[in-house]
Amino acid sequence: MTLATFAPSAPLTLGVELELQIIERDTRDLSPRAIQLLDLLAAQPFPGEAKPEMTQSMIEVSTDVHRSVGSLHAQLCEIRDTLVSAANTLGVRLAGGGTHPFQLWQERRIYPGERYEALANRYGYLARQFTVFGQHIHVGVESADDAMYLTHALARYVPHFIALAASSPYCQGADTGFSSSRLNSVFAFPLSGHAPPVLEWERFEHEFYEPMRAAGIVASMKDFYWDIRPKPEYGTVELRVCDTPLDVDHAAALAAYLQALALRLLTDRRDPPQERDYLCYTFNRFEACRFGFDGEYVNPRTLTRKSLREDILETLAALVDDARALECADALAQLERFAQGETLADWLRGQMHDPLPSHTLVDAATARFLT
Numbered sequence: 001m002t003l004a005t006f007a008p009s010a011p012l013t014l015g016v017e018l019e020l021q022i023i024e025r026d027t028r029d030l031s032p033r034a035i036q037l038l039d040l041l042a043a044q045p046f047p048g049e050a051k052p053e054m055t056q057s058m059i060e061v062s063t064d065v066h067r068s069v070g071s072l073h074a075q076l077c078e079i080r081d082t083l084v085s086a087a088n089t090l091g092v093r094l095a096g097g098g099t100h101p102f103q104l105w106q107e108r109r110i111y112p113g114e115r116y117e118a119l120a121n122r123y124g125y126l127a128r129q130f131t132v133f134g135q136h137i138h139v140g141v142e143s144a145d146d147a148m149y150l151t152h153a154l155a156r157y158v159p160h161f162i163a164l165a166a167s168s169p170y171c172q173g174a175d176t177g178f179s180s181s182r183l184n185s186v187f188a189f190p191l192s193g194h195a196p197p198v199l200e201w202e203r204f205e206h207e208f209y210e211p212m213r214a215a216g217i218v219a220s221m222k223d224f225y226w227d228i229r230p231k232p233e234y235g236t237v238e239l240r241v242c243d244t245p246l247d248v249d250h251a252a253a254l255a256a257y258l259q260a261l262a263l264r265l266l267t268d269r270r271d272p273p274q275e276r277d278y279l280c281y282t283f284n285r286f287e288a289c290r291f292g293f294d295g296e297y298v299n300p301r302t303l304t305r306k307s308l309r310e311d312i313l314e315t316l317a318a319l320v321d322d323a324r325a326l327e328c329a330d331a332l333a334q335l336e337r338f339a340q341g342e343t344l345a346d347w348l349r350g351q352m353h354d355p356l357p358s359h360t361l362v363d364a365a366t367a368r369f370l371t
Contacts, residue, residue, distance in 0.1 A: 009235030098168030098182035098243025144201030152273035165242035179292035256331035
């Protein structure tokens with residue numbers, strides 16, 4: 001399949017996708033009830049879109065396209081309330097967080113469907129191990145070249161979003177020592193990582209995408225599991241590194257941060273992306289996954305080091321005018337306060353009042369999703 005024509009969209013518009021955990025009330029383990037939950041949601045008005053994910057203990061919900069973070073947040077609240085009502089009818093709960101703390105991948109069931117079954121056949125146990133939960137944020141751009149430019153310009157901020165969303169300290173019944181262990185599952189896929197350092201859409205199509213398509217490696221942009229990727233059918237750039245936050249307020253604030261960064265980067269192009277920007281990319285990404293705000297950030301241009309917390313706070317302070325123009329100053333102020341404290345992973349560790357499998361931890365996560 002040739003690369004889809006890039007469909008321009010209104011610049012800086014936003015959309016959010018959230019992958020959510022379906023939880024059994026009694027055991028607090030994951031529940032394979034996605035089919036029943038989706039059937040129930042399809043039988044009533046739903047303020048967004050709900051669809052399956054790789055395994056039957058997951059559900060993905062997405063918003064409409066929004067011009068403001070305020071309207072995005074309002075729809076996320078409506079989606080949450082509708083989901084919670086449907087889950088109560090089924091006798092299950094819902095939660096955010098990048099991983100479930102003690103579920104076992106061996107017990108997961110692939111969702112019935114041609115794409116999911118093909119992925120399971122191709123990737124083996126990685127498909128069931130991919131029962132992890134992320135937030136994807138889309139921001140609209142006017143042209144394909146803008147999409148490529150923004151994809152690479154945003155790469156410098158990938159560690160920010162990892163740390164700000166990190167909520168997967170536990171995996172398979174153990175404390176991983178990571179703030180975001182979820183991304184270790186993503187990195188296992190052969191087409192993960194970052195986009196090739198090409199700024200022009202036409203060059204990307206002819207020098208990278210078409211050869212990979214001709215070799216039978218990819219059939220569409222869906223086959224790339226990059227941290228950030230253009231989505232030509234939507235006219236957006238999609239950021240994919242965030243764990244699903246524990247509440248929708250935080251999910252909206254992360255979208256506001258992306259919107260403000262996109263405004264700044266697309267407006268001021270005096271310092272365009274360079275191939276050198278990826279020199280420390282993997283190291284910086286690891287530091288954010290492992291240590292959250294306490295990780296180090298190495299500037300690839302100057303090779304100077306600072307804490308990730310410091311870099312986030314400096315960036316938020318520099319976006320004051322952009323946030324004001326986009327009417328999302330309150331959301332960025334919320335993130336600023338958050339970045340001065342503990343990560344969501346730290347909060348989850350603080351809920352561990354008994355050993356894994358911890359009912360108190362899961363109860364705390366499901367309760368926070370309601371707020």
